[in-house]
Amino acid sequence: MDGPSGSGKSSVSRGAARALGLRYLDTGAMYRAMTWWMLQQGVDLTDPAAVAARCGEPAIVSGTDPDGPAIHVDGVDVAGPIRESDVTGAVSAVAAVPEVRARLVALQREIIGAGDIVVEGRDIGSVVWPDAAVKIYLTASPEARARRRSAEVAGSTVEAQQEAMARRDTLDSTRKTDPLSMAAGAIELDTTALTLDEVIAEVLRLVKERT
Numbered sequence: 624m625d626g627p628s629g630s631g632k633s634s635v636s637r638g639a640a641r642a643l644g645l646r647y648l649d650t651g652a653m654y655r656a657m658t659w660w661m662l663q664q665g666v667d668l669t670d671p672a673a674v675a676a677r678c679g680e681p682a683i684v685s686g687t688d689p690d691g692p693a694i695h696v697d698g699v700d701v702a703g704p705i706r707e708s709d710v711t712g713a714v715s716a717v718a719a720v721p722e723v724r725a726r727l728v729a730l731q732r733e734i735i736g737a738g739d740i741v742v743e744g745r746d747i748g749s750v751v752w753p754d755a756a757v758k759i760y761l762t763a764s765p766e767a768r769a770r771r772r773s774a775e776v777a778g779s780t781v782e783a784q785q786e787a788m789a790r791r792d793t794l795d796s797t798r799k800t801d802p803l804s805m806a807a808g809a810i811e812l813d814t815t816a817l818t819l820d821e822v823i824a825e826v827l828r829l830v831k832e833r834t
């Protein structure tokens with residue numbers, strides 16, 4: 624499951640994994656965990672060489688339970704801190720560093736290799752697992768995505784969310800290494816006018832049809 628920020632990848636992937644009895648992996652959380660660690664260490668995130676030099680150090684461990692996705696860095700539970708604005712504002716710069724991607728993609732492939740999993744991110748169908756049985760590219764209008772996100776962040780406005788998401792999507796889709804893109808063979812699913820339950824139902828229908 625790939626797509627831009629706020630398109631519904633996490634909610635839909637978790638819902639589909641639950642319904643299908645599969646594991647679930649949030650690869651964005653891994654980039655966020657790496658970013659959290661870099662911030663804790665005081666690494667200069669504007670210097671890709673500094674990020675590359677340190678990215679092999681943290682032990683990042685991802686859980687795969689769709690009912691309680693967990694993520695730890697060096698044994699610390701970072702599920703909460705990785706959603707804070709400092710990490711969200713910095714993660715695209717860290718995710719653009721090729722050495723970071725190489726390390727996290729290798730970890731992701733280890734987890735996916737055990738099978739029976741729904742994986743969400745930006746480059747899953749194109750780079751991480753191009754042979755996935757079903758590849759879905761989730762979209763929604765920028766307004767719908769911003770409205771959904773602003774509903775879950777207290778005190779935020781739709782306009783501010785839309786601006787922040789546009790900035791992150793531009794960075795994620797224009798970076799040189801593994802940018803956000805629709806993979807060959809992916810099915811595009813526009814969720815703008817659909818409820819979450821309708822999107823999950825459509826994903827389950829596609830999985831049944833294709834597997």
Ligand SMILES: Nc1ncnc2c1ncn2[C@@H]1O[C@H](COP(=O)(O)OP(=O)(O)OP(=O)(O)O)[C@@H](O)[C@H]1O
Binds near residue numbers: 628631772814
């Ligand atoms: N079809 C939908 N209709 C209404 N709300 C939705 C729909 N899909 C997702 N949402 C809500 O939109 C918000 C963003 O969804 P979610 O976190 O799953 O997106 P995402 O693509 O994983 O975002 P990010 O890449 O930024 O982590 C959540 O509050 C979720 O409940």
Ligand SMILES: Nc1ccn([C@H]2C[C@H](O)[C@@H](COP(=O)(O)O)O2)c(=O)n1
Binds near residue numbers: 652654718745747791
């Ligand atoms: N496979 C992935 C997953 C995520 N990223 C980057 C791009 C996002 O801005 C950031 C956080 O992801 P989110 O939690 O918002 O889904 O991580 C990536 O480059 N590749």
